[in-house]
Amino acid sequence: MVRAALHKRWDCVLANDIDAMKCDVYAKNWGNDALVHGDIATLPDDTLRQQIDLYWASSPCQDFSLAGKGRGLSGMRSGVFTDWADKITTAIKAGFAPRIIAFENVVGLVSRNGGADMNTILATFVGLGYKVGALEIDARRFLPQSRPRLFVICVRNNVDLSGLTVPKPSHVFHGKRLQKFLSGASRCVRSDWVWWKLEDAPAADQAxxxxxxxxxxxxxxxxxxxxxxxxxxxxxxxxxxxxxxxxxxxxxxxxxxxxxxxxxxxxxxxxxxxxxxxxxxxxxxxxxxxxxxxxxxxxxxxxxxxxxxxxxxxxxxxxxxxxxxxxxxx
Structure with a gap:
């Protein structure tokens, strides 16, 4: 679905999923030229040794959601984040650092394990040379569905951020949950945190x-x-x-x-x-x-x-x- 949203302005050079059904649906809609079916932990490093501007991922949300078991990053499903981060680290060390890294999940990630999981994710990208921030966006602003989601956005330190940030949090996209998290985050996360700018928009007029x-x-x-x-x-x-x-x-x-x-x-x-x-x-x-x-x-x-x-x-x-x-x- 991310490709459906971005394909008019972005070229997709790599897609990966371990689920055969999801890969089948992807291939029906987009073809399989850029698709690699398999565990991201076994994804060949060569596939990332190319200039990629944006890495976008969403690990399974069950371990972060209220409906899940609450195991956080240690959970078998959501723990796939570690494998993804390892692949990014390998690509960066090989000289192929993406300009933008985006990670989408449920808003429960912010507070899971007292904010420790969120801090681990952000500290990982800070350590790789990125400014970090997050947005809370509900799908109801665009569609008749209540679907609050967290978007962690990381941008490489050498990218000009002029016009992309605001000096203080927006009550719409940077709620109290995010602000509370930041107040207790580690020093490295606080020092490289930015409040991403996103223009406010009224809820979708669609029933x-x-x-x-x-x-x-x-x-x-x-x-x-x-x-x-x-x-x-x-x-x-x-x-x-x-x-x-x-x-x-x-x-x-x-x-x-x-x-x-x-x-x-x-x-x-x-x-x-x-x-x-x-x-x-x-x-x-x-x-x-x-x-x-x-x-x-x-x-x-x-x-x-x-x-x-x-x-x-x-x-x-x-x-x-x-x-x-x-x-x-x-």
Whole structure:
């Protein structure tokens, strides 16, 4: 998806992923000339011995997210960052230092392990000769999806940063979480930290129903399944449902099933409904609870179905021409 965003102004010379399915989708959309399928730890060093302006990566987020186990960089998935950093180090020592290094992940990275993981990542790049900074950006500024993400941006020390930084943090893109992290960061990180400039923009004027398919291939839930979904709702979600039913119009909401503690501390499955015109943060459906559900509410009539693959693509800003995986859970 990064290539989909950048391809009009950037030439991609290398793409790598260990997942065969992701590589297959990439090849369908972009061809496989620049693609290397395999573990980044075994990526041949020669592939990086070329002048590359931008390295962009995102390690799996599970170990940094609230929904994950919280193991941080020591986790098996998110720990792949170390392998990536080792490859960059090798390229730099060989005389092929990129001008820009970008690393995207969940905002939980900032506070995971008391900020130690974030500090380790930034200190790594400071040690390689880069100025470092980060931005917190929510997809809702561009699309009808609530998807806050952290973008760590590192720029080589000899690059002119005129017009690219601001003297103090922006409340929009440099939130309290980032500011708190920096106050406790190591001296080397603080000394080479910059606040990246990003022009403020209003949230996207695009409602959820604008990306929905008029005739979706996804089947409707049975009445019994829809009623069971409603029975799993907490009082706040039931109140949103009541307001939507009384609105006199068709309201499209989204639902995720989550485990929540009850009054006795026992974890119960809850169906959490939002009706603010935004989809919840899209997740890989590792299980049924991770699948986002659409609920169509008009008066007493309530229908529900899963979000379709094409709707997911649109929520990520991809055009309808983009080839998607054959299997829904992918």
């Amino acid at each position: 959820l129903d604008t990306v929905l398919e008029r005739r979706s291939s996804m089947p409707w839930f049975s009445n019994a399944d829809t009623e069971r979904l409603i029975s799993l709702m907490s009082p706040p979600s039931l109140e949103r449902l009541r307001i939507a039913r009384q609105s006199g119009r068709t309201v499209v909401g989204t639902i995720y099933k989550r485990g929540r503690p009850d009054a006795q501390g026992n974890v119960r499955q809850r169906a959490e409904l939002r009706t603010d015109g935004l989809a919840g943060c899209l997740r890989t459906p590792a299980g049924g609870a991770s699948r986002q559900i659409l609920m169509f509410i008009k008066g007493k009539q309530t229908k529900a179905r899963l979000v379709s693959s094409r709707e997911v693509a649109r929520l990520m800003g991809l055009p309808d021409s983009y080839s998607m995986p054959d299997t829904y859970n992918n």
